């Protein structure tokens with residue numbers, strides 16, 4: 001699967017939620033390839049080895065490209081481009097629970113547990129799926145608790161270096177307790193859904209305004225802290 | 227992000243270093259761990275003509291006991307102080323403070339001498355040096371002089387070091403009798419530097435009451451300082467909760483408060499009080 005590379009793809013919109021469709025397109029596209037492969041079948045060589053009744057895809061591809069004995073009106077080659085529209089968009093879903101301790105005197109937030117159960121439909125590569133969730137959680141913790149681009153009154157960026165702009169590091173984030181369910185996506189052949197965004201969408205409201213972050217800024221009058 | 231041009235000299239001994247900077251006291255700078263100086267040079271906030279690298283002088287890095295004192299060479303790294311079994315036993319405030327600095331890479335390169343000489347308003351060592359009433363040995367062409375930590379930190383990034391002088395050694399009286407140490411720090415989430423850092427050195431009587439207390443606070447003002455009101459409220463007190471709360475309430479008396487994006491002056495002062503209280507309680511609990 002190829003994404004985000006304008007030098008190799010004639011149409012590309014970047015990596016974002018609906019890229020599940022690309023995975024789906026990869027499977028969808030195997031349909032039109034089949035007739036292409038069938039067309040030159042008549043011209044295919046006999047299996048070289050005695051007793052063999054099949055050909056490898058390499059042998060077929062070679063015959064299709066060399067195009068020595070193709071029937072009339074048959075295009076050489078063995079490739080197809082296929083555009084399709086899924087029956088519906090795909091949506092992942094899940095629930096994240098952050099158990100935090102707020103230091104009532106300083107407003108500091110400490111994670112005690114972080115539990116997340118997500119559903120991205122059929123999991124194709126579990127390592128990538130976990131990675132997406134780890135990344136999403138960390139990015140969200142950054143967004144909700146640390147990261148902010150700030151300019152002063154003169155328009156000067158005052159969070160211009162990583163000594164001022166905090167990106168969460170390993171010691172800022174809790175241990176993740178992850179689990180998943182697999183609910184096949186009806187509109188997509190591989191039944192997968194795409195995950196990237198959802199974690200961020202879940203966590204941001206969880207940790208940011210109007211709940212926890214208010215504590216830090218209001219510890220001086222701690223009674224306003226929810 | 228590219229430093230201005232400079233000359234780089236590597237002396238083999240302290241004497242050679244002293245004469246190298248004496249050649250151009252105003253244009254030269256000592257290079258130790260480089261973790262404050264090099265970033266400043268890359269931003270061209272510092273443009274020394276000559277760097278005299280003392281980090282390679284082996285005899286300048288040591289931790290040793292001598293009589294009733296602990297002697298620490300200026301180029302001893304944060305990591306060496308953090309991991310010293312001797313210090314953990316006889317002066318735990320030093321390893322506690324060292325362990326709170328930056329990250330492993332910073333602690334492996336940065337030196338106690340460099341940190342004290344730089345006097346960053348958010349640096350950790352100045353707080354510990356004040357709480358331990360350290361004495362700093364400075365050497366120049368004219369010879370040596372000894373300056374108390376109390377007199378060493380002068381202003382924002384400014385110490386009593388004169389052009390041509392090198393901080394050679396840090397001397398600390400070995401804590402005796404029943405004593406307790408603690409270092410409490412609120413690290414900046416991006417840089418790791420102290421938003422507030424409080425070093426407490428308590429000396430206790432046999433009955434657990436406070437004989438004397440010295441405290442160093444960093445991050446809160448233009449330079450690290452000792453909160454006198456807090457110290458005098460503690461000494462002679464029973465160290466019960468009320469006494470500790472009263473002492474901590476003086477943590478930022480009379481200080482011109484730092485104010486930045488991460489913490490307003492008011493919030494900093496509030497943190498200084500909370501963490502002074504916690505540090506005193508921790509020091510008391512750790513007393514042996």
Ligand SMILES: Cc1cc2nc3c(=O)[nH]c(=O)nc-3n(C[C@H](O)[C@H](O)[C@H](O)COP(=O)(O)OP(=O)(O)OC[C@H]3O[C@@H](n4cnc5c(N)ncnc54)[C@H](O)[C@@H]3O)c2cc1C
Pocket residue numbers: 255256257258259260261262263264265300301326327328329332335336337338339340341342343344346348349350351387391392393394417418419420
């Ligand atoms: C990412 C990062 C995070 C950090 N986090 C922290 C932190 O949490 N807490 C903290 O306290 N510090 C922190 N630091 C600073 C670090 O501890 C520095 O190493 C230290 O402040 C300076 O020590 P140095 O040996 O690197 O000195 P250098 O950078 O080499 O020198 C600093 C200054 O002191 C002078 N100097 C050095 N040694 C001597 C000497 N013996 N005599 C006279 N002048 C001398 C130099 O000329 C220069 O002006 C951090 C630095 C970085 C890069």
